[in-house]
Amino acid sequence: MSANSIITLISKNDVEVQATLQAVKQSVTFRTMLELLDEEQTYNIPIPVPEVDGETLGKLMQWCEYHREDVSTPDEPNVATDRTKAAEIPQWDQTFLQVERVLLFKLILAANYLEIPRLLDYGIIMVARGLEGLSAEEMREYLNVPNDFTPEEELAKRENNKWGYIG
DSSP states (O other), X not given: OOTTOEEEEEETTOOEEEEEHHHXXXXXXXXXXXXXXXXXXXTTOOEEETTXXXXXXXXXXXXXXXXXXXXXXXXXXXTTTOHHHHTOOOHXXXXXXXXXXXXXXXXXXXXXXXXXXHHHHXXXXXXXXXXXXXXXXXXXXXXXXXXXSOHHHHHHHHHHXXXXXXX
């Protein structure tokens, strides 16, 4: 099977997404699965992706197709935790990840689930950039996290943590 062979992926809502073998192998999960199952014997068998919806899987495979020539190594530094690399998200990737917040979060979850480290790192950095300069309440809203503190509890938390409170 050649690197340009077409692989069919089936999303959790039964949407078929096609991608080249080389693009699919951007996912450590898929790469390992294909190696273990012998990709020649599994050719033309659709691969189910039960945790990812069709829209997200399609977008994710767009990213993988663009990066299909990229070769990552196991010892490649984690972009999200390496401060010297965090500002170096390529322009194409920054533009690609400027999507609705819900889709960005879905892409991050899918990249984590399918083990696509660079996409995961870039997505996390984009979320972190979106949180810069926001108050605690604005961060809750951005991340869709409800405030489950009573007004009294929140006041007590602020008093106890004045040194680190932003907002």
